[in-house]
Amino acid sequence: MPGQCLDDELDRTFYGIEVTLEAVPSPLPPATAAAVTELARSAAHSDGVNPLSEHTLLHLDGEHPDDVHVLAYAGDPGASDLAGYAALGPDGSAELVVSPQYRRQGFGTSLLRMLLDHGGSRLRVWAHGRLPGADELAGRLGLEVARELYFLRRPSAPVPAAVWPTGISVRTFVPGEDDAAWLAVNSAAFAHHPEQGSWDQSDLNDRLQQPWFDPAGFFLAVDDASGEVVGFHWTKVHEDEGESPHGEVYVVGVAPAYQGTGLGKALTLEGIRHLQEDRGLDSVVLYVDGTNTAAHALYTKLGFETASLDVQFAPVNGLAPDSSPHIAS
Numbered sequence: 001m002p003g004q005c006l007d008d009e010l011d012r013t014f015y016g017i018e019v020t021l022e023a024v025p026s027p028l029p030p031a032t033a034a035a036v037t038e039l040a041r042s043a044a045h046s047d048g049v050n051p052l053s054e055h056t057l058l059h060l061d062g063e064h065p066d067d068v069h070v071l072a073y074a075g076d077p078g079a080s081d082l083a084g085y086a087a088l089g090p091d092g093s094a095e096l097v098v099s100p101q102y103r104r105q106g107f108g109t110s111l112l113r114m115l116l117d118h119g120g121s122r123l124r125v126w127a128h129g130r131l132p133g134a135d136e137l138a139g140r141l142g143l144e145v146a147r148e149l150y151f152l153r154r155p156s157a158p159v160p161a162a163v164w165p166t167g168i169s170v171r172t173f174v175p176g177e178d179d180a181a182w183l184a185v186n187s188a189a190f191a192h193h194p195e196q197g198s199w200d201q202s203d204l205n206d207r208l209q210q211p212w213f214d215p216a217g218f219f220l221a222v223d224d225a226s227g228e229v230v231g232f233h234w235t236k237v238h239e240d241e242g243e244s245p246h247g248e249v250y251v252v253g254v255a256p257a258y259q260g261t262g263l264g265k266a267l268t269l270e271g272i273r274h275l276q277e278d279r280g281l282d283s284v285v286l287y288v289d290g291t292n293t294a295a296h297a298l299y300t301k302l303g304f305e306t307a308s309l310d311v312q313f314a315p316v317n318g319l320a321p322d323s324s325p326h327i328a329s
């Protein structure tokens with residue numbers, strides 16, 4: 001829906017007496033963003049998995065005019081606390097979460113129906129951890145699994161020394177100097193990825209400003225002959241409330257012309273060494289798409305094991321209701 005925006009008037013859509021849904025434009029008022037963050041924290045504590053991804057949480061703040069936020073209340077908005085939330089991006093990707101105290105009362109169904117109204121056949125809604133009920137709710141509304149994202153964990157174990165391909169050296173990322181070079185190799189490495197390959201300077205800036213960002217954990221592989229950045233391993237440390245600190249292989253990418261030379265393995269090992277030895281972290285995690293056979297083979301070899309699964313649901317054969325979105329063009 002690029003370039004589209006919500007009507008001037010709040011687009012309030014009612015799905016029944018008990019549930020009030022309100023589609024609100026970006027930017028969310030700070031108090032509303034805080035309520036959504038608390039709702040997500042409460043659900044994570046109850047379910048053992050975060051219902052909203054980093055991208056959605058980052059987009060709660062700031063101007064993202066192509067995003068749609070949906071708030072669910074029991075009764076009139078403001079008359080009660082937030083019962084649920086859904087986010088819909090311009091590419092049809094979406095997430096939704098219902099407060100643990102409002103489960104099995106139709107809020108999830110109402111939120112998903114509204115996402116289908118707005119997203120149509122492009123809707124791709126996440127179910128992180130594929131929790132009980134996700135498949136049932138999705139199936140009831142004509143959705144099926146369209147994508148699998150595996151969450152892998154590597155228990156603490158010695159890290160073999162990285163063996164670098166000839167003519168390649170490694171250094172760490174310098175914010176403000178390496179941005180363009182990293183964006184270029186990231187988009188080349190992830191040219192076929194639904195999200196990663198389209199990251200731009202704004203996406204990078206969002207993350208450079210995060211408390212977890214640490215350039216010492218962001219490794220760049222450089223071709224000595226050309227000086228070109230040809231690969232990277234960006235690590236991340238999670239120190240979230242209620243979780244033991246752990247490291248993440250956040251993103252590993254190798255320029256297509258350098259793939260199959262041992263560079264991905266070397267970069268991955270260097271990042272794991274950093275997380276374990278420099279940051280003193282025991283376990284290391286990562287996300288990898290189910291279709292990514294190369295990455296899966298690499299990580300399995302390095303001792304990663306499947307810990308959980310996220311899935312994305314999509315309308316069966318694009319048969320979603322063909323209702324036109326409730327948004328002005």
Ligand SMILES: CC(=O)SCCNC(=O)CCNC(=O)[C@H](O)C(C)(C)COP(=O)(O)OP(=O)(O)OC[C@H]1O[C@@H](n2cnc3c(N)ncnc32)[C@H](O)[C@@H]1OP(=O)(O)O
Binds near residue numbers: 250263
């Ligand atoms: C946590 C994440 O970031 S998941 C996303 C990972 N990144 C991407 O998918 C971006 C696009 N792909 C790439 O950048 C690369 O293909 C990577 C990072 C997956 C692998 O990097 P490469 O430099 O090609 O890997 P490298 O040459 O070091 O191979 C290491 C091992 O990976 C596996 N592997 C690499 N490529 C392949 C392939 N095409 N098919 C099967 N296995 C493969 C093998 O086990 C290989 O070991 P081997 O050569 O001894 O058999």
Ligand SMILES: N[C@@H](CS)C(=O)N[C@H]1[C@@H](O[C@@H]2[C@H](O)[C@H](O)[C@@H](O)[C@H](O)[C@H]2O)O[C@H](CO)[C@@H](O)[C@@H]1O
Binds near residue numbers: 196249250252286288
């Ligand atoms: N290995 C990476 C790059 S290809 C990957 O698969 N990322 C996924 C993953 O991102 C994680 C997610 O945003 C978590 O909320 C965050 O805490 C992690 O740090 C991220 O790695 O899942 C996303 C969907 O939730 C997906 O869009 C990314 O491509």
